[in-house]
Amino acid sequence: MTGTPGTPAVPAVPTLGVEEEFLLVDRRTRLPAERAPQVIADAATVLGNRVQAEFFPVQVEVCSRPATRLDDLRDDLVRLRSVVASAAARAGCLLVASGTPVLSAPGPRRVTDDPRYHRMAARYAGVLDGCDGALCGCHVHLGVDGRGQALALGNHLRGLLPVFQALAVNSPFSAGRDSGFASWRSVQWSRWPTVGPAPVLDEDQYEALADALVDRGVLLDRRMIYWYARPSEHVPTLEVRIADVNADLDTVVLLAALLRGLGGVLLTDVDAGRRPPPVPAGLLGAAHWRAARLGLSGEGLDPVTGRRAPMSALAEQLVEYATPGLTAAGDLAAVRSGLARLHRLGTGAARQHLAFRRHGRLTAVVDELAALTTAAALPGGFGAPAGGVRDTRPARRADDHAGRGGRAANEWSAGGHPGRGGVASGTRPPSGRYTWGRSPRGRAGRPARTGPGADGGGMRTTVELLLWWGLLLPSALLISRALSRLETAVGGCLAAVGALGAVGADGAVGADGAVAVRRASGAAVGGTAYRAQTLRAQALRAFPRTPLGDTARLAIVGASPRPRCGAFRSVRLAPASPRAVPACSTPGPGNSASPGAAPPSTDTPRPGTAGTP
Template sequence: MLADRRTGMPVRRGPRVVEAAVPLLGEQAQTEFFAPQVEVCTRPTATLAVLRSELALLRRVVAEDAAGEGCLLVATSTPAVPPGPPLTVTPGERYERTAGRWSSPVGRYDRMVCGCHIHVGVTGHAQALALANHMRPWPPALQAIAANSPFSLGWDAGWASHRSVEWARWPGVGPAPLLDEAGYERLAGHLVRSGTLLDRRMIYWHARPSEHVPTLEIRVCDVNADLDAVVLLTTLVRGLATVLLTDIGNGRPPALPDGRLHAAHALASHRGLIGEGLDPVRREHVPAVRLAQRLLERSAPGLAATGDLDLAAELFDQLRCSGGGAARQRAAHLRRGRLTDVVGELARTTAAA
């Protein structure tokens, strides 16, 4: 999101910043729902080094264009400092229809959230759904690793990922149900016909088949200023998907009660990597960092197959030592008790990529 250089408040300059970035970045720079937001999109790649380099370039270009508009690019999932004027929805037919129909989630500024969406290539909806079915136990661990939004409404909201709280107000948000392709078609059609959702693009499950590219899309993660955290999340998702592909033909996915999955996600968003988490398969409470370690261990064969195991272990150790994005934001605030310090630290980390 974009923040005022002096006050740290969100500023409505997203369309102008994107317009400045498009000559160099093309469609990789896009506007988002609220005017203080910008989105950057990487191209498909099989190499983490290329992914990291491209992410760094995208952030650098947009940060420079934001500076040209007198503001800061801040990779965080909720605004730490409340805005002055009310936020506005970016002009566009679909955004305006969404805002008109779901005015409650849109109506207040603290509903503005930024997520990190990770796409894994698949052969089609059938494979995407099969992967999503087998992946259901693991998004809470990804959510804990990614937690980077403790501040909202100008104060510490008490959640490591307050984005998760605000995002859950939207229809269609939550763990993916167990579905095959025929079941997905029936459910998606019903949700749109009944008016529950505007269209299929509003299926906001934590893991969903993309409707515009042949991928499984993981949508549970906060955006992080620390680019190493983004790379870690990406490589864990790919490593896990690689492992789970072999499971698809060897057995049924774990049948997890929705209540237990919701409880695991609630703990992950509340505590992040600090404190207790819930293993939804073993039905046991363990330190959240241990759940993240189990995800790394489960993904290890897939990470080894692409030569990324050592890098993932190194990045995980770094994250474990720092406590994650939410802990770093709270540490920045603790020094002087100023939310502008949080915004400044986030902007510096974003630009340092």
């Protein structure tokens, strides 16, 4: 802290660091995949010990370097995610940032092959029995001058952490179901001993309590002190552990910057010898419960006053309180714009719900989480428009010489000058267009990337649509004659335009073409009705199984001697009437079921016959 007599003190600007825990999910099933040893060994060739194992072998953890500038922190996190995601892809996995696994397979879960983890699994077996699986958090480190200052800062910060929890909620789904909470990870995590708000302690009290918890067998070691804010055991920082890991990197940077600004203000109170405001434990627990349950969408609880208020308003008040620290760090504008963006797009939990409502499948939620986890520069997140958005920021280039080393203690001191690290030349994902048509696996309605480094999904779209049209349309025409001229023309035009435009577009028109083909062929197999959304998804995800299956069904129907579906045909009336009128025949495989093609005549005999008026 700096300042002169008679002038307000300038808040300190602590260093920043972030740890993120990610899930590995199988690219095909979207279930958690136990491939962390392979992924970590691969990524460690670039990142060294900054990529680490976690409790379950479906998890990986990355650790940023200490930073003073938000841009440096963001670039470092982009690089960490990019390297680990590439290693995961080589192992057949997707890297997913979600507090809980959206989907999981039934049965017991194996822990990472580590002696400490095996001892924890044996001692706390009852905790693991009811757990839905791996839990992934985001931990923010604030540099301090020793353990005493870390504890004092935590004492002042503890009553404000429910707001941070609400900002970071990102685990509404777990093991294939909607939990009813915005942060189900917080509920599951509370099963472990010591998880919760930290008690108000000084350094001597902390040492005595930590030793007692280990000596009496409550904890295996000091590393199991899981308070929401705790002094780190290996670096001079206060570690804030309240947040779910977030796929949206801008949310992570917002949390880190807001915590750092608030920490600077509170360190001024610590240095001035001011005591933290009393916070009743019961009200504090209730405030955390409401934050986990509702996120930013409902009313929060001010644990100091006990009054209820909209959680969004509490977040705005927190920014105002942290303004001196944010101004000292140069982060005020970034935090205000980041919070406005979060209000506009919603929290991670809200966006997961939006993805499920849009697609109707939890696998689509996993795919969008995976895409956003690595699309660090994508400002729209789950709410991006179908046309995609472009990242116009220039790529940063810097040298990176300390990727394999650990953190030096002096790098974390509040008054020190940490190495900025940055990103290695060429490691930032190249700028390009992000579209929302096809994913790397060719599924509809999920974020995909085109431009430099793309995986050729547009060309695959083109080839699939052409093959689909070439196989299914002739089969329908030759076997069952199911398509009317109107259907043939419309479907052909849509498919052709979609195929030609698929390389540079979002695939929506191409999907419409495939949908038109399925609608037309569906008329010959009983007029099966699908919702438009389901049609669009099925049309582009099931190649080549679907066209082959449709062809087989058409062949079966075409071979049947008894017609089963309707069509509008021109029949000739008695010689006394020279004009022809449409008549409705019985359903049959060669008939069109297009509604509205021509109205049936009121003087037509019963269905299945052609007679005279």
